[in-house]
Amino acid sequence: MATNVISPRRKPFLRPSVKEGLTGWLFASPWIFGFLLFTVGPMVYSLYTSFTDYNIIRPPQWAGLENYQELATDPLFFKSLQNTVWMVIVKTPLVMVAAIALAMLLNLNVPGGKFFRTIFYLPNVLSGIAAIFLWKWILSSNGLLNEALDWFGIDGPSWFVDPDWTKPGLVLMGMWWIGGNVLIYLAGLKNIPNELYDAAAIDGAVGWTKLRYVTLPLLSPTIFFEVVTSIIGAFQIFTTAYILVGNEANAVFGGPGMSMLFYVLYLYNRAFGRIGSGRYDMGYASALAWVLFLIILVITLLQLWLARRWVYYESGERG
Amino acid sequence: MKNTFRKFWGVFALLTIASMIIASCATPTPEIIRETVEVITTVEVEREVIQTVEVEVEVEVTPMPGPQVGPVLNPDVSGEVELWHFWASPVRRNAIQRVIGICEAKLPNINVTDVVKPFGDIWTANIAAVAAGSGMPDVIVSDRPTLPRDAEEGIYMSLQEWADRDNVTRDQYYDWAWDQTLFEGETYGIPQETDVRVLFYNKQHFIEAGLDPEAPPETWDQLEEYADALDIVSEDGTLTRVGFMPIWNAGPDFWFYNNDAYHVDDEGNFQLTSDNAVETVEWIKSWVDRYGGWQELQDFRGKFSSPPNDLFMGNGVSMFTDIFGYNSQLTFYGPRGDTNRDMVLDGEPRMEWGVALLPHDEDAEPGNWSGGFSFSIPTGADQAEAAWEFIKCAQSAEGQASWARDTQAQPTNIEAASDPGLQGLPQWRVVDDALATSFGGWFIPEYPNWSEQLNQRWEAVWTGDLEPAEMLAEAQAAIEAQLGQ
Numbered sequence: 001m002a003t004n005v006i007s008p009r010r011k012p013f014l015r016p017s018v019k020e021g022l023t024g025w026l027f028a029s030p031w032i033f034g035f036l037l038f039t040v041g042p043m044v045y046s047l048y049t050s051f052t053d054y055n056i057i058r059p060p061q062w063a064g065l066e067n068y069q070e071l072a073t074d075p076l077f078f079k080s081l082q083n084t085v086w087m088v089i090v091k092t093p094l095v096m097v098a099a100i101a102l103a104m105l106l107n108l109n110v111p112g113g114k115f116f117r118t119i120f121y122l123p124n125v126l127s128g129i130a131a132i133f134l135w136k137w138i139l140s141s142n143g144l145l146n147e148a149l150d151w152f153g154i155d156g157p158s159w160f161v162d163p164d165w166t167k168p169g170l171v172l173m174g175m176w177w178i179g180g181n182v183l184i185y186l187a188g189l190k191n192i193p194n195e196l197y198d199a200a201a202i203d204g205a206v207g208w209t210k211l212r213y214v215t216l217p218l219l220s221p222t223i224f225f226e227v228v229t230s231i232i233g234a235f236q237i238f239t240t241a242y243i244l245v246g247n248e249a250n251a252v253f254g255g256p257g258m259s260m261l262f263y264v265l266y267l268y269n270r271a272f273g274r275i276g277s278g279r280y281d282m283g284y285a286s287a288l289a290w291v292l293f294l295i296i297l298v299i300t301l302l303q304l305w306l307a308r309r310w311v312y313y314e315s316g317e318r319g
Numbered sequence: 320m321k322n323t324f325r326k327f328w329g330v331f332a333l334l335t336i337a338s339m340i341i342a343s344c345a346t347p348t349p350e351i352i353r354e355t356v357e358v359i360t361t362v363e364v365e366r367e368v369i370q371t372v373e374v375e376v377e378v379e380v381t382p383m384p385g386p387q388v389g390p391v392l393n394p395d396v397s398g399e400v401e402l403w404h405f406w407a408s409p410v411r412r413n414a415i416q417r418v419i420g421i422c423e424a425k426l427p428n429i430n431v432t433d434v435v436k437p438f439g440d441i442w443t444a445n446i447a448a449v450a451a452g453s454g455m456p457d458v459i460v461s462d463r464p465t466l467p468r469d470a471e472e473g474i475y476m477s478l479q480e481w482a483d484r485d486n487v488t489r490d491q492y493y494d495w496a497w498d499q500t501l502f503e504g505e506t507y508g509i510p511q512e513t514d515v516r517v518l519f520y521n522k523q524h525f526i527e528a529g530l531d532p533e534a535p536p537e538t539w540d541q542l543e544e545y546a547d548a549l550d551i552v553s554e555d556g557t558l559t560r561v562g563f564m565p566i567w568n569a570g571p572d573f574w575f576y577n578n579d580a581y582h583v584d585d586e587g588n589f590q591l592t593s594d595n596a597v598e599t600v601e602w603i604k605s606w607v608d609r610y611g612g613w614q615e616l617q618d619f620r621g622k623f624s625s626p627p628n629d630l631f632m633g634n635g636v637s638m639f640t641d642i643f644g645y646n647s648q649l650t651f652y653g654p655r656g657d658t659n660r661d662m663v664l665d666g667e668p669r670m671e672w673g674v675a676l677l678p679h680d681e682d683a684e685p686g687n688w689s690g691g692f693s694f695s696i697p698t699g700a701d702q703a704e705a706a707w708e709f710i711k712c713a714q715s716a717e718g719q720a721s722w723a724r725d726t727q728a729q730p731t732n733i734e735a736a737s738d739p740g741l742q743g744l745p746q747w748r749v750v751d752d753a754l755a756t757s758f759g760g761w762f763i764p765e766y767p768n769w770s771e772q773l774n775q776r777w778e779a780v781w782t783g784d785l786e787p788a789e790m791l792a793e794a795q796a797a798i799e800a801q802l803g804q
Contacts, residue, residue, distance in 0.1 A: 056450040057473040057698075141621035161617040253775050256617065257782075272443045273468070277801065278768025280446065280472060 050286035055279060056271075067287035076275065077288070079258055080266035083167070087262070088234040091171045095230055096223065099178045103185035104215075117186070121179035132243045135173045136160065160244055163257025170240055170260070181226055188222030189215070220311040228303055235296055238264040263292055389734070390487045390711040397428030398705025403445065403456040405438040408626075410647045414725035421721055422712035429705045431458075442469075449474055449697050457706035461508045461695040463499040464760055468767040470502035475695040479505035481707050491716075495759035496731035500693050508693030509714040510731035512722065514642040515689040515753045516569050518678065519649075522671040524549055524560070524637040535638075535675035539577075539602065542638070542678045546609075549637040558619045561610060561636045565603050567620065568630075569640035571777060572770075575599050576686030576758075577679035583761045591773070591795040592788065595683070600787035602680075604780060613781040627652035632670070640677065643750045644728035674746040676753055687757035691731065729754060765802050772797040 014022070025032075050067055052060035071077050102120060106113050123131060138144045139159035146156030159169035192215065200214050216223075241262050245255040252274040254261025269275040271285035402419070406412050412435070419431045434456065436444060441459065448455035461475065469475055482488070487509060489497045496510040522532035528548040536542040546562030553559045565574055575582065580595035590596070610616050623630045631639040632654035654670045679685045694710040696703050712718050719735035722728065729750045730736045741747055763769050772794040779785040785793070 055472055056446060137624075140624070141618050158614075158618045158621050161621040162614060250774060250778055252771070257778060258775075272446065273768065275771060276768060277766055278465075278468060278771075 046286040046289055049283050050290050052283045054281075054283040054286070056282045057280070060283065063283060067284045068291075070284065071287060071291060076253075076258075076261065076266060080254070080261045080263045083254065083259065083261055084235055084237065084263040086167055087170065087237055088231055090167070091174055091234050092227065092230045094171060095174065095178055095181060096226060098175055099181035099226070100185050100219070100223070102178070102182045103189055106182065106186050107189045117183070120182050123176050124179045128239060129243060131176070132173075132240050135176070136244060139169050139173070161256055163255075163259040166244075166256060166259040170237075170244075173240065181230070184226060185219065185222055188219045192218045217312045221313055224303070224307050224311045228300055231299060231303075232296055235292060236264055237262045238268065241265050242268070263288070267292070389491065389715045389717075391485045392425055392712055393485075393708060394426055394428065396426070396705050396708045398430075398457075398702040400429055400431045400458060400702050400705050400709050401456045402431055402433045402458045402460075402709070403436050403441055404433060404460045405436055405441050406460075407435045408648070410651050411726055414722050417725060418713050418718050418721050421718060422709050425712055426705075426708050429708055431709055445697055446474055449699055452699055455697040455700055457696065457700045457702040458694055458710060459697055460511070460692045462690070463496070463508070463510065463693050464690040464762070465767065466500050466508050466693060466695070467502040467762045467764070469695075470505075470507035471764070473698055475507045476698055476700070476703065477502075477505045477507055478509065478696065478707065478710075482506055482509075485707075485711060487711060487714075491733060492731045493733065493754070495689070495757070496691065499690075499759050499762075508695035509710050511692045511694055511714060511719070512644070512726070512728035513689040513691040513731055513754065513757075514644075515687050515729060515750065515757050516573055516640050516677060517643050517749055517753050518638055518640055518675045519631060519645060520638045520673050520675065521631070521634070522673055524634075525673075528637075532671075532673060535673055536678045537676070538678050538681050540681060545638065550610075556611075558610060558615065560634065561616075561619065561630075563606070563638040564610070564616065564636060565606055565640070566777075566781075567636065567639065571600065571603055571773075572688060573640065573677060573686075574603060576688055577677055577683060578602075579680075579683040579686070583763075587761075587763075589769075589795055589798050591791045591798070596791055597788045598680075600780060600791065604787060607781045612783075613778070627654055642728065643674065643753070644726045646674065646727040646746070647725065674749045676749060676756070685756045687753050688760055689754065689757045690760065763802075766798065769798050769801070772801075 012019075049060050051062065051064060053063045053066070054060035106117055106120075140146075141156075141158045141161060143159075145159075149156040157165040159165050159172075196214050196218070197210060200210050205213060241254065241260040242265055245251040245260055245265075250256070250258075252269045254265060266275065267285050267288040270281050270288065273280045276284065402415075404415060406415050415433055419433060423429060423431060442462065445455055445459055461469065466475070470477070478487075492510050493513070496513060497506065500506045500508045500510055518535060520532075520535050525532040525545075528545075530545060530548055536545045542563055549560065549562035551558075551560035565571070572582075575596060578595050578599045580593055580599050582589060582591055582596075584590050607613050607616060610619070619635065620630065623633045623635050626632055626648045630636040631641075631645075632649065632652060634655070649670065649672060676685055677687060694714060696706045696710070700706055713722075714732060716732050716734035716738070719730035719732040720738035720741065723730045723735060723738065724740050727741075727744065730738075730741075735741075736751075776785060776790045776794055780787055780790045
């Protein structure tokens, strides 16, 4: 006679929910570890050094609020902030409008769409430095663009020489790199269900009204994401200005009329003693970095708050 | 359809290759200079052996240290030395590689790798590496005028102990060049070249304008007279050729020194507002106004770039200030010499140029300033001893003479400066004369960056937003305020 022995079921060492949670943390741990070590760590350290006199080689010396007090009376800090805000205000909407327009054209499913998508994205995979030199040549006084304008009887400006035209030149140059933005908008457009356009058409909607009442509201989460990241990017403009100002005597002050003295360029020049006393001044540069961080944080929080009024999700929620 | 696709990509690939070929033809291809140089190596005390060394070719030489005036090399030291420099131009890159070739032959156990870094970034990258404690080079080309600051900050090692041990002494170099490398009496870099400025002038332009090509201007009045003859303005009033512009390629400071206006007096006090200083700035401003103002000049300048399309090689300006080493660029690129492109001198449609001292005010002595570079060892470098051996060799009379023959940059090593190969160069006398009028500037420990108070205000003067006297007074006050802190 066979006897069935039913062994008592062993209680699992961890509850399934806890186990699942731990597994998740374990898988995420390399990223978390890297984030704490390489992002949070340096940020906390820079917060500390912003209250110190620190030349990068020797240990920081506590200086209290000295760096922040100097900021309040530093004319170059305000000049660099003014130049940077100009770029944020002018460049961000222009990039947004141009990228949405291009994305909508690419969304028309016309022949060659994939080819143009590749062409628009191509500048993003090229070396940034080489492209900046290329644009420096295109926008030189007798460069390609001014030659083209000359055909139409327009006397082109001295883009990177005239202080009034340096920033418009940078914006124009920046438009060349909108391929990445175009792809994100295109992905957003592809996600809008056709049924909504059909329904709108039945209700009598045509081109503009479809754009106004279907496309833009449903694209608003993408627009919101793009606006936030573009503003952050515009605040951090550095490489183009750094290369364009070259090695002239006024280069450290942002070239002609200090017109390209952007915030991060100023921060860099202060950190490495190119502006200021001549000493390496990582303490002051850290203070500058934290002020920029706070400015961006406040603007981003403001956008999150405003998003509730204009960002719509397909589920019907508001942002 | 498939065939069309293939054809399209075939044509596309063909066009890409063709455009690459055309592009490579359009850009002047740097010519690799391969010359045989003679290395005189003391093999035995009484006997000198001449070895031939070709750059980029390994040459086995077994040098032995012997009694000599210059530094004592130690060929037993071994190591892989990384050298950071910013000499990317074909002329200078080949020149440094030739020096490396010479030194590797003398120091058979040392292998030197040179790494080109962008000018300016080279020092920030080094500072970051020194701060991190790794990744710094073993030898770096350091900027002499800022070397004491970097020494004080702990960026570079003191070389004094080794210099004393190995007979690397102040009397082998120009005093002012050696002194620029000192911090608290110790040297932190062995001086390399100088960058004293001279006046280059286009002889074809002189002949076109009815000027004597062998009699360049010596004074400010003559400079203006010559410029009157050399300027070309087109019918619509736009500039076609500028006779001279004092602040293209040379800071205003050089003209202060040619008007007996020195920023700091013998007691170390700033004197930016002296009559001569104000007069100098007014004089420069008069040149800006002469050509229609700052914007007009900037527009004109924007049409030119770097050699071989710079202002002088591109016939945009007839008289131009630069370091004497610019000679080597002119020789290398051999630009066309005339605006009309039809003047031929000595059977060659190439530019002929002359070199002269910077013109000075009639009531003042000629003046000049020399900065330049040195070779230093960053703090924490792995191969410091091997680096030191290389530095000694590179900055010896032989190393510096080789560099100077290639680049025509005036050496700081006195024996190298008297090298027959250099003395045989036409116009080398001008460099010697320029150096005789030169000084090394001032290092103000309390405010090393004091010149920023001038540099950030120049443009306001040139655009007419600030009067010269007003600007100098502002700069003086700002410097004093900073020093007061």
